[in-house]
Amino acid sequence: MEKSVQEPLVSAQPAPKLNSGVVITHEDIDRAHDRERVLDARARGGMFSRLRLLWLLVGPGILVMLGENDGPSMLSYAATGSRYGVGFFIPFVVLTFFMALIVQEMTVRLASATHRGHAELIFDRFGPFWGWFSMVDLGIGNFLTLITEFIAIRAGLGFFGVPPWIAVLCALAVLFLALVTHRYWTWERITLAAALFNLVFVPVALLARPHWGSVAHAMTTWMPLPGGLTKETLLILLADIGATVTPWMLFFQQSATVDKGLTKGDVRFGRIDTTLGAALAATAAVATILATAPLFAQHMSAENFQAAEFAQALQPLIGRFGASLFALGIVEAGMVACITISTSSAYAFGEVAHRPHSLNLPLRQGKSFYLVLLLCAAAAAAIVLIPGLPLVYVVLVVNVIAVLAMPPALVFLFMLANDREIMGDLTSPRWVNVLATCVVLFLTLAGILFGVSVVAPNVFAFITGK
Amino acid sequence: MATNNNQINGSTVPPNQKFVLVALEPDQLAARKKKPIPRRPLRGYEKFALWSLRIYVIFMIAVVLYQVLSGAH
Numbered sequence: 001m002e003k004s005v006q007e008p009l010v011s012a013q014p015a016p017k018l019n020s021g022v023v024i025t026h027e028d029i030d031r032a033h034d035r036e037r038v039l040d041a042r043a044r045g046g047m048f049s050r051l052r053l054l055w056l057l058v059g060p061g062i063l064v065m066l067g068e069n070d071g072p073s074m075l076s077y078a079a080t081g082s083r084y085g086v087g088f089f090i091p092f093v094v095l096t097f098f099m100a101l102i103v104q105e106m107t108v109r110l111a112s113a114t115h116r117g118h119a120e121l122i123f124d125r126f127g128p129f130w131g132w133f134s135m136v137d138l139g140i141g142n143f144l145t146l147i148t149e150f151i152a153i154r155a156g157l158g159f160f161g162v163p164p165w166i167a168v169l170c171a172l173a174v175l176f177l178a179l180v181t182h183r184y185w186t187w188e189r190i191t192l193a194a195a196l197f198n199l200v201f202v203p204v205a206l207l208a209r210p211h212w213g214s215v216a217h218a219m220t221t222w223m224p225l226p227g228g229l230t231k232e233t234l235l236i237l238l239a240d241i242g243a244t245v246t247p248w249m250l251f252f253q254q255s256a257t258v259d260k261g262l263t264k265g266d267v268r269f270g271r272i273d274t275t276l277g278a279a280l281a282a283t284a285a286v287a288t289i290l291a292t293a294p295l296f297a298q299h300m301s302a303e304n305f306q307a308a309e310f311a312q313a314l315q316p317l318i319g320r321f322g323a324s325l326f327a328l329g330i331v332e333a334g335m336v337a338c339i340t341i342s343t344s345s346a347y348a349f350g351e352v353a354h355r356p357h358s359l360n361l362p363l364r365q366g367k368s369f370y371l372v373l374l375l376c377a378a379a380a381a382a383i384v385l386i387p388g389l390p391l392v393y394v395v396l397v398v399n400v401i402a403v404l405a406m407p408p409a410l411v412f413l414f415m416l417a418n419d420r421e422i423m424g425d426l427t428s429p430r431w432v433n434v435l436a437t438c439v440v441l442f443l444t445l446a447g448i449l450f451g452v453s454v455v456a457p458n459v460f461a462f463i464t465g466k
Numbered sequence: 467m468a469t470n471n472n473q474i475n476g477s478t479v480p481p482n483q484k485f486v487l488v489a490l491e492p493d494q495l496a497a498r499k500k501k502p503i504p505r506r507p508l509r510g511y512e513k514f515a516l517w518s519l520r521i522y523v524i525f526m527i528a529v530v531l532y533q534v535l536s537g538a539h
Contacts, residue, residue, distance in 0.1 A: 023497045024483050032489035039489060115493045116503065125506040126516070133523070263491055354500070393537045400533050404526040408519050415512065422503060451529040 030360035031261045034185050038266070057269035058276065059188045060256035063340055064104060064249050065097070065277030066195035069284050070145070070337030071152020071330055072395055073243035074201070077285050078310045080236055081292035086210065088225040089240065090218040090286055096244035097282040099439045101274055103410065106417040106428065106436065107250050108270035111257035113426040118254040120351035122412050125419065134412065135352040137405050142248050142345045144398040146380035149341065151391050152334035154384055159311045159327035168381045175339055175377050179370060184259050184359040191339050197332040198284045200325050205287035207322035208294050215290070231457065238403060238450045245443060246402045247409040248344045255347035259358050264426060291318070291326065338377055346373035404451055407444040414440055
């Protein structure tokens with residue numbers, strides 16, 4: 001049965017009367033407490049109340065952007081800085097965050113209009129095949145990415161001489177502690193506090209004394225690009241794209257926005273939240289490139305990160321304190337990503353399997369949600385402790401899956417954001433669609449190119465002529 | 467009267483929980499979210515997009531398998 005295009009299937013009617021057949025759950029009560037504070041701040045008006053409203057409504061956007069600045073991503077930026085110095089990649093990384101912003105903004109509108117998670121919408125609107133495909137795709141990608149996060153945590157703490165098993169146990173303990181409050185708001189604030197530590201790369205960059213004139217020159221001219229466009233440069237380009245825009249981000253931000261309880265009236269703040277997150281994450285990413293740019297002459301490889309060799313290599317240049325901050329930044333990046341990625345898996349599983357899925361659920365009511373979340377993290381942590389595991393190989397497979405899985409996720413996102421039946425007046429406007437189409441095409445091309453580079457690496461050498 | 471209004475599907479909404487219905491939009495309630503959204507009728511170009519995706523997925527699986535197998539060797 002086809003509905004009128006003016007009438008969203010997910011209604012935005014006033015609150016129901018008590019006789020409308022609604023059962024109140026614990027999850028609803030917690031979310032209502034959060035919403036009461038938002039409604040109160042909105043009703044007051046004035047500068048202070050606007051700031052309070054912003055404080056109450058930010059969260060998912062900052063978390064998703066800083067969460068994507070995960071262990072492998074920071075090491076990818078570090079490798080970029082050490083291999084290419086200050087030049088083309090500084091504005092390019094900023095551009096990738098702009099693309100991420102365009103993509104993630106759509107999830108804010110989807111969540112606020114439908115109050116449903118991304119996996120759930122794909123399942124309901126496009127059928128079980130695509131629903132389960134998205135879930136399995138996300139689940140495998142997330143699990144492998146989680147392994148790389150624990151590798152980063154292990155490597156970062158290894159710089160301080162912490163044994164791997166203690167490092168991994170500490171990470172699991174932090175993950176568990178953030179959950180035991182079984183309250184979305186508390187979980188979000190704890191994770192936000194940890195995520196802001198990502199900016200530790202800024203003082204590290206300052207300790208490396210970057211040449212600001214070169215930075216300004218790079219931002220305005222997108223030059224220099226040492227060695228020109230080579231096969232290696234293309235792969236680094238694709239790795240940096242993969243470090244900024246990945247499928248779990250779509251699933252996480254939409255589900256977290258739903259869990260937080262944002263409504264159509266909050267979309268503007270959701271956009272500010274996402275923009276703020278993109279700006280903070282881009283700052284940390286650029287800072288990482290600047291921090292490792294002095295290593296340009298030494299041609300460090302991302303493969304060296306297992307032993308936190310970036311921090312060790314930086315020590316003579318920025319001192320023990322700076323190197324320690326770098327190592328702690330890698331630990332933080334892995335830790336926050338562990339929390340957000342495992343949560344995105346749990347949300348998606350709950351949405352597709354129609355099980356309760358909220359961080360507001362008490363442990364007893366959200367057994368499957370918390371079990372998926374903790375089991376994913378614990379299994380990934382255990383794998384990292386297996387002696388002789390080819391960790392570099394795992395990182396490579398993760399990159400391949402992350403970049404290749406992006407095009408299907410983007411196609412569904414684009415179609416859903418233009419689905420007037422569920423979006424109503426939050427359907428993507430034309431100018432957003434133009435930008436989004438460019439981003440979708442660019443990322444799809446990047447995904448295909450990355451796939452080709454894996455199967456036939458010589459094709460890249462043929463394209464670039466080097 | 468109030469008692470009748472509080473009766474919902476055999477369960478009762480206690481007076482101290484009425485604020486939930488004021489603070490949340492109807493579709494934000496967990497019970498309402500259990501109801502699936504109807505399947506989307508697809509237009510021609512959307513069917514084309516989904517079929518292209520199926521082909522892409524085969525390409526993607528092939529690339530990942532190749533990567534895994536070549537790495538294992």
